[in-house]
Amino acid sequence: MADKITPQDEDYSRWYLDVIRDAELAESSPVRGSMIIRPYGYALWEAIQSGLDRRFKETGHVNAYFPLFIPMSFLEKEAEHVEGFAPELAVVTIGGGNTLEEPLVVRPTSETIIGHAYAKWIQSYRDLPLLINQWANVVRWEMRTRPFLRTTEFLWQEGHTAHATESDAVEETLRMLDVYCDFAENDAAIPVIKGLKSDREKFAGAVNSYTIEGMMGNGWALQMGTSHYLGTKFAEAFNINFLDQNNVNQFCHTTSWGISTRMVGAIIMAHGDDQGLRLPPVLAPIQVVIVPIWRKEGEKAPVMTMVERVRSALVDSGIRAKVDLREDQTPGFKFNDWEMRGVPVRVEIGPSDVQQESVVFARRDQLGKEGKTFGIPVAGVAEEAHALLNAIQSSLREQALRGREEKTHRVSSYEEFQTVLQEQGGFLHAHWAGTTEDEERIHDETKATLRCLPMGTEEGEGKCFLTGKATNKTAIFARAY
RNA sequence: CGGGGCGUAGCGCAGCUCGGUAGCGCGCCUGCUUUGGGAGCAGGAUGUCGGAGGUUCAAAUCCUCUCGCCCCGACCA
Numbered sequence: 001m002a003d004k005i006t007p008q009d010e011d012y013s014r015w016y017l018d019v020i021r022d023a024e025l026a027e028s029s030p031v032r033g034s035m036i037i038r039p040y041g042y043a044l045w046e047a048i049q050s051g052l053d054r055r056f057k058e059t060g061h062v063n064a065y066f067p068l069f070i071p072m073s074f075l076e077k078e079a080e081h082v083e084g085f086a087p088e089l090a091v092v093t094i095g096g097g098n099t100l101e102e103p104l105v106v107r108p109t110s111e112t113i114i115g116h117a118y119a120k121w122i123q124s125y126r127d128l129p130l131l132i133n134q135w136a137n138v139v140r141w142e143m144r145t146r147p148f149l150r151t152t153e154f155l156w157q158e159g160h161t162a163h164a165t166e167s168d169a170v171e172e173t174l175r176m177l178d179v180y181c182d183f184a185e186n187d188a189a190i191p192v193i194k195g196l197k198s199d200r201e202k203f204a205g206a207v208n209s210y211t212i213e214g215m216m217g218n219g220w221a222l223q224m225g226t227s228h229y230l231g232t233k234f235a236e237a238f239n240i241n242f243l244d245q246n247n248v249n250q251f252c253h254t255t256s257w258g259i260s261t262r263m264v265g266a267i268i269m270a271h272g273d274d275q276g277l278r279l280p281p282v283l284a285p286i287q288v289v290i291v292p293i294w295r296k297e298g299e300k301a302p303v304m305t306m307v308e309r310v311r312s313a314l315v316d317s318g319i320r321a322k323v324d325l326r327e328d329q330t331p332g333f334k335f336n337d338w339e340m341r342g343v344p345v346r347v348e349i350g351p352s353d354v355q356q357e358s359v360v361f362a363r364r365d366q367l368g369k370e371g372k373t374f375g376i377p378v379a380g381v382a383e384e385a386h387a388l389l390n391a392i393q394s395s396l397r398e399q400a401l402r403g404r405e406e407k408t409h410r411v412s413s414y415e416e417f418q419t420v421l422q423e424q425g426g427f428l429h430a431h432w433a434g435t436t437e438d439e440e441r442i443h444d445e446t447k448a449t450l451r452c453l454p455m456g457t458e459e460g461e462g463k464c465f466l467t468g469k470a471t472n473k474t475a476i477f478a479r480a481y
Numbered sequence: 482c483g484g485g486g487c488g489u490a491g492c493g494c495a496g497c498u499c500g501g502u503a504g505c506g507c508g509c510c511u512g513c514u515u516u517g518g519g520a521g522c523a524g525g526a527u528g529u530c531g532g533a534g535g536u537u538c539a540a541a542u543c544c545u546c547u548c549g550c551c552c553c554g555a556c557c558a
Contacts, residue, residue, distance in 0.1 A: 004519095013552095021492095032550085087556065109558090143482090143556055150557065203558095223558065260558050293517055332518035350517055360517085368518085 005340070007274045012218040019268055020147050023277050023341045033145035033152035040341065041264060043285035045155065048263050049135065051187040051283065052157060055179045061131040061159060066113050068137075069104040074112035077237040081111065084204020088140040090152075106139040111205065111230070111256055114160045115238035122252060125164050125244045129172065133159040148265030149222070149481045156260035162240055162252040166231070169253035170208075173229040176257040177210045180225035188263065189280035189397040190214045190270040191404060192224060193427075193476060195452025200436045203256075207231035213451045213476065215404040216269035219425035221451045221478035224266050227257035265481075270400050277342025278364055280396050281389040288314055288321040288385055289343045293331045293350035302354045310347060310359060310381050317382035319389070339364060344392045345385060361388060365395050414442075414466050417477070421446055425479065429454075431462035432475035438466055448477045 005022060006014040020026055025041030028034075037045065053063070069092065075082045090106040093099060107113065114132070122130060139153050159176060163169040177194055184192045192212035202209035206228040214224045232251040235241065240252045271278040281287050292307045294300045307323055314321040324334050331348070338346055348360040357378050363371040376384050407426025411417045417428055428448065439450050453475050461472045 028550095084557095138558090140557070142558095144554090154558070156558070226558070258558070262558055291517095295516060327516090330516045330518085330520055332516080332520085334519090335517095336519050348517070352517080 005274065005276055008217060008272075015272075015274070016265075016269060017147070019272055019276050019340075025264065025268075026147050028147070031152070033142060035147050035151050037155075037261070040285060044264055044267070044279070044283060045261055047283040047285060048188075048259075049157070051183055052179075052259060053133075053135075055183060056133050056157075056159065059131075059175060059179060061133045061161075063134060064132050065134055065136065066110050066117065068107055070107050070110070070113045072103045072105050074116060075105055077112065078205050078234055080233075081205035081237075085109070085140075088142060090139045090141055107136070108138055108140045109256070109258075110134065110136070110138075110158055111160065111234050111254075112238070115234045115240055115254070118160070118162050118252070118254075119239045119241075122162055122240055122242050125242050128162060128164045128242060128252065129168060130162040131159075131172075132161070133157055146265075146481070148268070149262055151261070154261050156258050158256060158258045161255045162235070163254070164242065164244065164250070164252070166253050169231075169255050170229050173208070173210060173227045173255045173257070176255070177212065177225075177227040180212050180227065180257070180259060183259075184212055184214065184224055184266075185397065187280065187282045188267055188270070189282070189393055189400060190224070190266060191397060191401040193452065193454050194456065195454040195476065197226070197452055198436070198439060198450045198475075200439050201450060201452075203228045205230060205233055207233065210455075211452050213478075214266055214270055215400075215407060215427060215478075216266070216481070217272060217403070218269070219407045219427075219479070221427065221476075221480040222262070222266050222269070223451070223480065224263060225257070225259040228255060230254045230256060271396050272342075275336075275367060276340030278396060279342035279344060281344045281393045284342065284344050285320065286322045286341075286343050287319050287389055288345045288347055289338045290314075290321060290323045290347045290349060291331055291334045291338070292323065292325075293348060295351070299351045299354075303349055303351060306354050306359075306378065307349050310349065310378060313378075313382045314385055317386065319382065319385055335362070339367070345388055347381075347385075361385070363388060363392055365392050365399070412463070412465050417442075417465055418446055421448055421477075421479075427451070428477045429474060430465040430477070431459075431471055432466070432473055433464035433469040433471035434466050442466070442477065447479055449480050451476045451478050451480060 005018040008015045023040060024038045026035045026037045029036050075085065085108045089108060092104040118130060135157050137153055137155050141152060142150050145151050161172050163172060181192055181194055184190050192214045194212055197209035197211055208229045210227045211223050212225045214222050216222050232253055234254050235251040241249050242252060244250050268277060290307055290311055292303050294303045311321055311323050342364060344364050346362040353359050358375045359378060359381060361373045361376050409420045409424060409426060409428055411420055411428050411430045421428060443449050453473055459474055461470055464471050
């Protein structure tokens with residue numbers, strides 16, 4: 001709080017870490033790569049959870065909980081899956097002082113243990129579809145970690161569904177991708193690109209992986225959520241089968257999809273500025289903060305009376321409002337403090353406002369005088385606050401969208417690709433007909449990865465920027481977290 | 482695991498070259514004055530100098546070993 005946050009263009013990575021520390025979102029722990037999520041950061045995660053959970057339930061899913069420990073042999077049942085996750089597993093070999101007969105894996109994801117349960121639960125086509133989500137923590141022993149973006153242990157939700165047919169399962173995969181997109185754009189106010197992952201980037205064990213990719217303030221990409229169509233691979237590995245209407249035994253088609261605490265990092269980086277966080281009103285733990293102002297003791301009582309009137313009007317109308325009662329800090333300090341913490345709207349109430357039965361609104365997305373509106377009548381304060389919160393929600397999304405468009409470039413040759421990437425960064429959109437090896441080479445030479453083959457932007461035929469082959473497919477490349 | 486850097490008060494750092502009473506800023510505590518954009522003054526508390534061993538009358542400082550963290554690279558939600 002004391003020292004200023006490192007400006008973004010001086011050192012983006014330091015800025016990110018400064019914001020997390022100063023806004024009290026999280027801090028490091030004694031265990032490498034694991035973080036302590038502090039109350040304010042956890043409140044943001046809870047808001048994310050509630051936005052997602054509501055949507056999951058609206059689309060017919062229910063929550064359940066599966067164990068943290070998974071027998072090692074379960075992972076080994078699906079060859080690609082174990083190969084993909086083996087390097088990052090944490091394994092328990094001792095329990096109660098004795099060496100275990102079979103090592104237990106701390107779940108890196110739960111396809112296997114859930115597959116095991118589904119095999120028992122599903123007998124008939126009448127049991128399908130099975131639509132379950134779980135909120136859980138998982139562990140992946142990553143080599144390099146960053147708070148929220150990549151931690152050894154992280155919190156997430158993982159949906160696991162089983163269906164009778166491929167088309168049902170693919171439909172579910174895409175439906176959940178749409179749910180993620182809706183959440184990202186409307187709740188987190190981050191515009192995302194929906195797309196298909198390349199073979200090199202897809203989930204270990206999936207037939208197809210879909211992603212929502214967002215652009216962060218420095219032009220880097222962040223995979224904010226994934227939805228996987230698993231085909232019958234896990235069904236075959238775990239014997240998840242059912243008798244269809246014709247009494248024929250069939251394997252289920254399964255899906256899985258997840259969003260993690262990485263979303264908190266996305267919100268920090270997609271919206272934050274040199275002043276600190278800028279939280280989208282829908283997710284902000286505190287939507288409106290009220291700062292009482294007075295000079296003389298005699299002014300305090302009338303100010304506080306009005307503060308309480310405004311607070312209860314806001315809370316009664318469903319706004320998450322808080323009064324800053326600290327008497328050991330000056331108003332100026334509080335203004336900066338709440339701006340750093342990203343609270344969308346600040347209400348200032350002082351003696352002159354009491355005189356006029358009005359208050360001052362200050363919006364976080366427009367700093368200084370321009371963002372202030374004087375003389376908001378107390379009588380209509382809740383309606384005005386709702387309107388302003390809505391305006392800020394759209395404004396943040398618009399700003400993020402504009403930023404992404406400015407930093408998205410069409411390229412048609414590898415030379416242009418390299419020049420633009422180096423000089424401007426951002427998303428590079430181009431016709432693409434390369435192989436996994438080509439992708440590998442681009443990564444080695446430029447550090448950019450193929451983020452996705454975007455959906456819903458069908459374009460005419462063109463030439464692959466790398467190979468020159470004719471194709472109607474395009475891809476987005478970027479540096480990514 | 483390879484390359485680079487760093488461990489000194491809650492946080493950020495100086496001191497180490499050339500050994501001699503452990504310092505600065507912020508924060509924290511107390512009091513008074515302040516409070517509409519990061520308040521001022523006065524007083525005060527806080528350290529096994531990452532750890533172990535060695536050299537020395539004397540080690541934050543020199544030597545050896547060790548542990549940990551950060552950055553860059555290979556892996557990834």
